[in-house]
Amino acid sequence: DSGVTQTPKHLITATGQRVTLRCSPRSGDLSVYWYQQSLDQGLQFLIQYYNGEERAKGNILERFSAQQFPDLHSELNLSSLELGDSALYFCASSPGPQSSGYGYTFGSGTRLTVV
Amino acid sequence: EDQVTQSPEALRLQEGESSSLNCSYTVSGLRGLFWYRQDPGKGPEFLFTLYSAGEEKEKERLKATLTKKESFLHITAPKPEDSATYLCAVHAGGSSNTGKLIFGQGTTLQVKP
DSSP states (O other): OOSOEEEOSEEEEOTTOOEEEEEEOOTTOOEEEEEEEETTTEEEEEEEEETTEEEEEOSOOTTEEEEEOTTSOEEEEEOSOOGGGOEEEEEEEESSSSOBTTBOEEOOOEEEEEO | OOEEEEEOSEEEEETTOOEEEEEEEEOSSEEEEEEEEEOTTSOOEEEEEEOSTTOEEEETTEEEEEOSSEEEEEEOSOOGGGOEEEEEEEEEGGGTTSOOOEEOOOEEEEEEO
16 A cells, blocks of 8 residues: 555546546645556656645646645546546655655556546 | 657566666756556556666666666566566656656566566
8 A cells, every 4th residue: 555545446437427536645745646547658747736736737638627625635627538538547646846756656546437 | 858768668588587678768957767666557666766877776686777868777587576567757857846757658577487
């Protein structure tokens, strides 16, 4: 157990639907990162939050949004889902605004399947 | 544009057959290079961080080295339990005030008994 908790582990939904992925960071970590991993793209950075504020944005689609709450957990919202959104979505956390000497700690991911 | 390329994509070894994985990078100022191990269906697990050319880190059968353009992950006398996908990632100078990492596509290693 890495200490980063992601729910749900698996999600199957239809095209056009909206889903919410949840992440609880490791105790004491203030940064949360979201990554998408698909077979052809590898791990792609989506967004980082640090202590409730957006810190960095990657190639995140306009249909996707995220937020970090006062208790530091984060949610990634994916809307108007398309078949191509099927992927593993990972959350990671780190103590500060930058990746530390060990990078960061990943959760076990949410596997999203859009049918 | 910051970029990370790993080779080979896949590698099959016999138990005990040593080899190396390559990670080439093009970044605007390297702040750190990371190696992760990822098992199927799981999140990446941290292995090493390297910061400057010439630096080396070791852990059991793994040794990571860094030059100005690439990093190698050397696997000595691998065992079947070393089978996994190995990911390389960089923290670039352009993202120095963030934690954004740029990942390579990974090398999937299979070690046969």
